[in-house]
Amino acid sequence: MRQFEESELTDEVIRSLDETSNPRLKLLLQELVRSLHDYVRRTGLTFEEWEKAIDFLTRTGQKCTPSRQEFILLSDVLGISMLVDAVNHRERDGATETTVLGPFYVGEHKPMPHGADISEGLEGERMYVEARVTDLGGRPLGGVPVDVWHADDDGFYDSQKPGYEEKGPSLRARFVTDGDGRLAFRSILPCSYPIPIDGPVGELILATRRHPMRPAHVHFLVAAPGYEPLITHVFIEGDKYLDSDVVFGVKNELVSKIELRDDPQMPDGRAASGPWHLMTYEFRLKPGHGTAPKPMLASAAE
Numbered sequence: 001m002r003q004f005e006e007s008e009l010t011d012e013v014i015r016s017l018d019e020t021s022n023p024r025l026k027l028l029l030q031e032l033v034r035s036l037h038d039y040v041r042r043t044g045l046t047f048e049e050w051e052k053a054i055d056f057l058t059r060t061g062q063k064c065t066p067s068r069q070e071f072i073l074l075s076d077v078l079g080i081s082m083l084v085d086a087v088n089h090r091e092r093d094g095a096t097e098t099t100v101l102g103p104f105y106v107g108e109h110k111p112m113p114h115g116a117d118i119s120e121g122l123e124g125e126r127m128y129v130e131a132r133v134t135d136l137g138g139r140p141l142g143g144v145p146v147d148v149w150h151a152d153d154d155g156f157y158d159s160q161k162p163g164y165e166e167k168g169p170s171l172r173a174r175f176v177t178d179g180d181g182r183l184a185f186r187s188i189l190p191c192s193y194p195i196p197i198d199g200p201v202g203e204l205i206l207a208t209r210r211h212p213m214r215p216a217h218v219h220f221l222v223a224a225p226g227y228e229p230l231i232t233h234v235f236i237e238g239d240k241y242l243d244s245d246v247v248f249g250v251k252n253e254l255v256s257k258i259e260l261r262d263d264p265q266m267p268d269g270r271a272a273s274g275p276w277h278l279m280t281y282e283f284r285l286k287p288g289h290g291t292a293p294k295p296m297l298a299s300a301a302e
């Protein structure tokens with residue numbers, strides 16, 4: 001019968017994974033064991049704490065549904081999502097900065113024509129968004145699908161509201177760039193919002209006396225063949241939470257000045273019903289490859 005001293009146990013577990021046929025999986029598992037064992041030793045983890053951790057992770061999983069992703073939220077608030085982003089995007093070469101996907105890329109991104117209003121029937125200050133997709137040399141990229149999604153005037157995504165699966169998407173859509181790399185749409189101005197705090201991640205945020213707020217932003221996922229998929233946000237300048245985003249997702253380059261306009265017409269020539277905000281942004285894509293994530297509930301998005 002084999003019996004191990006505390007110091008030998010880690011080596012023995014790591015050795016037990018030696019025959020893993022996939023070399024990358026072997027590396028990931030052995031390093032995980034090394035880090036977790038080290039954590040237990042360094043903290044002198046008690047049985048009670050270990051049980052609490054198991055219970056926390058169990059409840060995190062149980063909180064997940066097709067439209068609620070508590071594990072992504074946990075990864076986000078612990079800075080893991082941004083660290084994975086950072087180690088995978090060390091060389092930007094002038095390409096637009098990336099940030100977290102977030103837990104709300106869940107629903108159908110219905111293709112809509114340029115100028116469409118993705119906020120149909122919702123209250124809020126009007127906003128017109130003009131964006132352009134180019135390569136690193138500033139040459140336009142046409143025919144590129146761009147998924148957009150953002151929170152409403154009360155700080156909620158469509159997927160957080162009751163009846164989402166029957167009602168379908170709101171404040172989320174897909175636009176395809178024209179020959180000049182451009183896209184445009186109407187919406188409402190997003191506001192800063194709290195991440196959901198009615199689950200285990202919320203308990204963690206409260207126990208650590210952090211605030212749960214994210215600064216106002218619009219999510220963009222730009223997926224052009226032959227280029228790295230770009231997962232990013234455009235943040236709104238002046239938001240009070242830009243310096244303390246609960247998921248550590250803000251990068252200076254992604255903060256955009258939003259202009260308040262009172263022109264009677266929006267840029268596409270259609271009448272404005274009052275003052276409106278103009279958001280503009282240019283996305284520069286880096287050559288490469290990679291697969292863009294798919295929305296978790298998408299049905300007819302392709």
Ligand SMILES: [Fe+2]
Nearest residue numbers: 102104217219
């Ligand atoms: Fe968001």
